[in-house]
Amino acid sequence: MPKQPRKRDATVADVANEARVSKATAARALGDYGAVSDAVRSRVLAAAEALGYRPNELARTMNTGRSHTIGVIVGDIENPYFGLATRGISDVAKDAGYNVVLVNSGENLEAEREAVRVLLDRRVDGLIVAPASSLDVDHLHSVNNSGRSLVLLDRRAEGIDAVVVEADLGAAAYEATALLTAEGHRRIAYISTLDTGGEPYSEALISRSSSVADRLGAVLTAQRDAGITEPEALIRLGANAVRPDGVKTVVRRLMEQADAPTAIIASDSLIALGVLRALRDLELTVPDDVSFVMFDDFEWTSLMTPALTVVSQPFYEMGAEAARALIAGIEPGGAVAAPPVFTGRLIRRDSIAAPRESRLVQR
């Protein structure tokens, strides 16, 4: 490990000395503000070059109050969803001269609160947050109160003054479910994250996360519209919190129960992977034994056998838009245009078929 004595780096004062001008003048030339004669400017720049001067951005921030840094709080970078969104944020931020401080909340509310605190203390100019809860939002209010900009990604939050960048998945989710009911499915399971602390499904519960509530709402409506009576019975939330083995256990129990579902909807790609693994372990085939639909479209979903029917949303573009909106809110003349409305898109592939039982009947 390099432990050079961390030599003091050159400061404006050093450059000023070297160039034989005052600190103020040197600073003006270096920071490219105020008025400096060409002669002096080039002298200062030369001196800076010679001394290997680099501005201390922290000191700069102290005076200007602008750090050119935006904080990003996501649930889980490991999830490709956030990976792509983060990439979108980074790209836009970099182009606009902003840095990104990334914090992983692990979808944990307390960690998220702490992250907000830390980032505000670090004097970020603004924050992009994918809030773990749509209801517990005091910490988001504190962002509002600090006078800094806030953009919410993927999920809304009750009573918070902020631009929200999200995709409307309702229509696509409805459509996807309708595909299932049209094939004759009457027992459709929906498996999702969202730590419920073990509580079973309830309206109040899911309203804690707007993104969960929205897609689930559409899925339920589509089933009711198809005359299915108690679609809630086959909802399984907090699947990855189940011990042991999370999703796999949930799927196994589901498929072994009396009225096993004939179709499964997975709320995101991580859940989907767990479901597919579980089905394989149970030697159940998609779509012959179980039909399957998932949210999120990644390259591998179309390469599976069968190719998977999915609801896609434009992660990268949503991240990029969040950054754009945030920066618009930060910069003085930033026009705060409403962000475009993103919508989910149903991509039909081959993971849906008529339920086995109905096929038997038909014969």
Add this chain to the structure above:
Amino acid sequence: MPKQPRKRDATVADVANEARVSKATAARALGDYGAVSDAVRSRVLAAAEALGYRPNELARTMNTGRSHTIGVIVGDIENPYFGLATRGISDVAKDAGYNVVLVNSGENLEAEREAVRVLLDRRVDGLIVAPASSLDVDHLHSVNNSGRSLVLLDRRAEGIDAVVVEADLGAAAYEATALLTAEGHRRIAYISTLDTGGEPYSEALISRSSSVADRLGAVLTAQRDAGITEPEALIRLGANAVRPDGVKTVVRRLMEQADAPTAIIASDSLIALGVLRALRDLELTVPDDVSFVMFDDFEWTSLMTPALTVVSQPFYEMGAEAARALIAGIEPGGAVAAPPVFTGRLIRRDSIAAPRESRLVQR
């Protein structure tokens, strides 16, 4: 967008006033250093609470010279490899009280240089870099010279004083290739990233990236050991830079040429996805028409049909270790233990078979 007048937040001075002590005393109580009587401390804390005081970490950093921030420069967060490693870094950093500033270099050297500059200007305490090039490393020297700690992730760099956290993939890569030759494959293609600016393969070229050179070296050696004469002929670097369609085009050309390969090795998961897509488009089947091996193990690789044979490496743990090593180098008493040696692991699944031609012969 919340545009509260960004009200001045409370400072140490305000708290001191409110608590009727000097600034220094208040600072001591707040910063939890020096000696303060219990009575005064609680008075100060109460005042701070009342005023909603939050320390300005920037000001703190200015004095102490420590920002409790580490910079991370990766090639591409979008790549799940880096996603997982970043998660490992974040987790360890957070536990140690450090923040992570993430910058995406896009595997572009100039962007990487700029990123180093920016992060040093921001006064990060240390840097974790996955260098785009193992040879162009002046900017990494500048990190050394700044006296700040540096850890290299995934790739070495010529003459740089830094801990390197990487996985030794040589043995597993050799083994994987041997699996292929043992089945009778004599024409094995290797497809990788690494922008070569269009130059064909050469030793000098690949030495620009240690991670590419290492795995490729093992693959070539295994082939030579099996008596294959010119294994270099089927190496395709910079695949994703090919226009249009990158990897897909490369694969198509490869499979349409006279002596088409009977097996393909993909250097990472992104390349792998491209290869698989291309093969499907060409209506070529794995492993009947082409055998397939890839680097990186993700859940979906085992769910494909056939399940894919892969060389895995422990991304998350490598990221975590990089953070540990870096922080050890930053902290005063930090013991700079050599990081553990990570190794790749061959996971045999079902994407390898005897080449079609030899099977024909056997009949």
Add this chain to the structure above:
DNA sequence: GTGAAAGCGCTAACAA
């Protein structure tokens, strides 16, 4: 166009 001086919010000597 340039310089002197006062701060930004905090920590760190040094006295008292």
Add this chain to the structure above:
DNA sequence: TTGTTAGCGCTTTCAC
């Protein structure tokens, strides 16, 4: 234990 006094490196009046 507490207060006083300097800074950290920069920007920003305000004179000249």
